């Protein structure tokens with residue numbers, strides 16, 4: 001049998017400048033936050049352990065039954081993951097309740113946060129470890145630091161993959177073989193949500209203000225930015241039959257219509273009762289209290305700040321409470337500049 005040929009990883013890695021490093025260091029207490037490089041012509045920010053598995057991710061053998069849920073982070077990934085998983089698994093609510101979403105999906109690039117630097121950052125942080133079961137912690141760190149490509153190699157089908165990597169860092173054959181559901185969200189709500197997420201994660205220990213975070217984000221110094229490049233890559237593929245492009249705002253406004261679109265995409269059908277039950281299951285209130293999806297199980301490892309939650313507000317347009325006039329103008333300009341060469345438009349904006 002012919003050996004599958006390995007494509008060389010086509011992109012270069014570039015160190016971030018000292019000035020960029022110092023901007024990041026100013027607002028994060030954990031050293032891991034500035035342990036990043038830029039990859040490829042668009043300069044996506046990744047953490048250094050990613051370099052070691054970039055080629056494997058790019059060459060990951062795919063199966064026709066694979067389903068990817070892809071997004072820029074904090075765009076409704078978890079919400080979409082639960083929806084997709086339930087549809088593919090014929091609404092098997094009992095398994096969904098019994099097995100956390102984190103075990104039903106492999107998170108493709110989580111290992112990049114848990115290389116040696118990342119683990120040291122965590123273990124040497126000011127987190128109170130008094131009540132943490134260290135054996136369990138080391139076990140979970142071992143799992144998270146293992147590239148998902150290894151874990152997926154022998155996983156049974158259908159395989160479910162979550163990723164925040166842009167499409168160009170995945171296999172160039174992905175849309176010939178697997179299905180990808182991509183979800184995008186108004187970047188101003190994304191940045192607010194990312195800010196809270198950075199505060200939630202005790203590992204990264206974000207200590208700056210929202211304004212400083214906004215600067216990091218729109219100057220493309222935050223994980224996997226530049227944001228618009230990420231979204232545009234998927235938008236450009238939205239007519240491919242193996243990619244479904246969704247907006248968070250659409251899920252929020254009319255969940256049943258989105259569910260129908262996702263069901264059609266996955267070749268599934270729902271009757272009215274099934275639809276009503278699924279909408280209820282995915283409602284913000286139920287989602288927030290659902291321990292299989294809300295990441296509350298990570299609290300036992302001291303990973304989450306007590307004042308924050310993973311499933312947070314679930315609102316469209318909440319950014320208005322965070323942006324002052326300057327930031328609003330900067331955002332308008334930034335969005336306008338980045339939408340000039342595309343017909344991508346966010347449903348929540350008239351920009």
Ligand code: A3P
Pocket residue numbers: 071072073074075076077078079189192193194196282283284285287288310311312313314315318
């Ligand atoms: P907020 O921080 O604005 O509340 P991701 O899963 O990509 O990390 O996205 C997280 C965002 O989706 C958070 O946004 C979270 O509250 C929101 N979210 C999660 N489940 C939701 C649901 N069922 N309904 C509405 N929003 C939801």
